[in-house]
Amino acid sequence: MRAITVSRFGGPDVLEVADVPDPTPGPNDLLVRTEAIGVNFIDTYFRTGAYAVDLPYVAGAEGSGVVTQVGAEVRDVRVGDRVAWSSAPGSYAELVVVPASAAVPVPDGVPAPQAASALLQGMTAHYLLHSVYPAQPGDTVLVHAGAGGVGLILTQLAAARGVRVITTVSTDAKAELSRAAGAAEVLRYGDDLAEQVRGLTGGEGVAAVYDGVGASTFEASLTSTRIRGTVALFGAASGPVPPFDPQRLNALGSLFLTRPTLAHYTRDRAELLWRSGDVFAAIADGRLRIRVGAQYPLDRAADAHRDLQGRQTTGSVVLIP
Ligand code: NDP
Structure with missing residues (x-):
């Protein structure tokens, strides 16, 4: 072969x-x-x-x-x-x-x-949204790389739940795709990213950041998150995040930081069938576009x-x- x-x-x-x-x-x-x-x-x-x-x-x-x-x-x-x-x-x-x-x-x-x-990216979006930080209607969350594989799926699933989604993208064409997937606000990466996110959340910050970009976004992810919010660092598209002092989580607002991986969220056959079944059912009945x-x-x-x-x-x- x-x-x-x-x-x-x-x-x-x-x-x-x-x-x-x-x-x-x-x-x-x-x-x-x-x-x-x-x-x-x-x-x-x-x-x-x-x-x-x-x-x-x-x-x-x-x-x-x-x-x-x-x-x-x-x-x-x-x-x-x-x-x-x-x-x-x-x-x-x-x-x-x-x-x-x-x-x-x-x-x-x-x-x-x-x-x-749909499975690897879809089940990742599923566990981030259901199990890492179960976002609630009325929450605002930040999704980096909003027009990427995981990003488009995560945005659709979150928006369908009544979550307000802010995304980051690098081009106008990607911004358009991200908006069509349900993003309420689409931002560009940059030094003032956290400031922009705070501006869109009444100074509060977001309930959770889903960060698959890593090195270039991690700092903004931390500083965009509200007190007791969650930073889910799930990838490193721009490179790995350098070593980090956990004391900063205290100073930034008792934040929760996690570095999850799909294998730990599909631990047995039942969990795999639950997540994959949800993803495929949403595709089959038109709620989720891949x-x-x-x-x-x-x-x-x-x-x-x-x-x-x-x-x-x-x-x-x-x-x-
Ligand atoms: P994407 O389709 O999202 O592609 C990566 C995107 O990241 C790019 O399109 C780009 O979007 C953005 N990006 C920002 N900075 C860079 C950079 N310096 N170099 C390259 N890309 C950059 O990929 P996937 O959906 O496959 O994966 C997204 C992330 O999720 C990856 O980090 C992956 O490892 C992770 N992942 C983690 C899992 C887990 O369980 N932990 C499981 C599945 C994926 P833009 O141009 O708009 O910035």
Whole structure:
């Protein structure tokens, strides 16, 4: 099969198209022929070596496709079923071994590119909004990178709850998309960001900041948050946040700071099915739109990474095998 392999850490060029042997599923696995493959920022952290992974490896973790083989111990899944997953290493490939415990059914009416890119970003938005800081109607929250994959989903889910969402974006086109997703106010990054947020909240600050940008926004996130508010630092698109003195949380207003990750919010099968079921149900009945902002053939995975890291993409990004 064709796959995208990485044999040394580095820039997008280390993503290589290769012919590799078909993978073999174990007794608790499914073999899936991919229809679409999700591209996520975390894929770039593995590619550069910022996150630990053994070399060589096949890139990717998310996708959707059709089951072609079912392990002997697997119940409830049949050859021909449509499934999606967000945590199967080796997903940038024509065939992927997906542990049955990580696969979820795809409802009719959810097209493959949406199914392939809704879980990782959608379940992240879901846990941030339901479990990290459960935003209430009337709350104001700040979402950085409002036109990104997570940003567009988080904004829609929060706005639908009656939460007032302020977002940040880098261009006019992204501002338009963010507003269409339900942002009440769209701001640009800059030195006066916290001042602007305070101006929009009567000087109070926001109840929560959902910050997936990291290094370049973290300081403004802290200073935009109201007394006893929450800063959820969930990513590092602009680079990792430097070491931080927890005493500052006191001075800034008894803030809560957390650095969550999806794996800890999909700890068992029941939690995975709850979050994925909510996300897919919202897509299927039209409450949630997954904007697939860019599709590339599998062989052009390097271009997908270049564009994602170069801030050229909006919404979700997928590869088509
Ligand atoms: P996005 O589609 O949001 O892409 C990243 C966006 O970040 C860019 O489009 C850009 O938007 C913004 N950005 C700001 N500064 C930079 C910079 N210096 N370089 C690159 N981008 C920048 O990506 P995802 O939706 O896939 O992921 C968003 C974040 O969420 C990532 O940090 C990712 O790691 C994190 N994440 C964390 C999870 C968790 O459980 N902890 C799970 C899923 C994602 P603009 O141009 O408007 O600024």
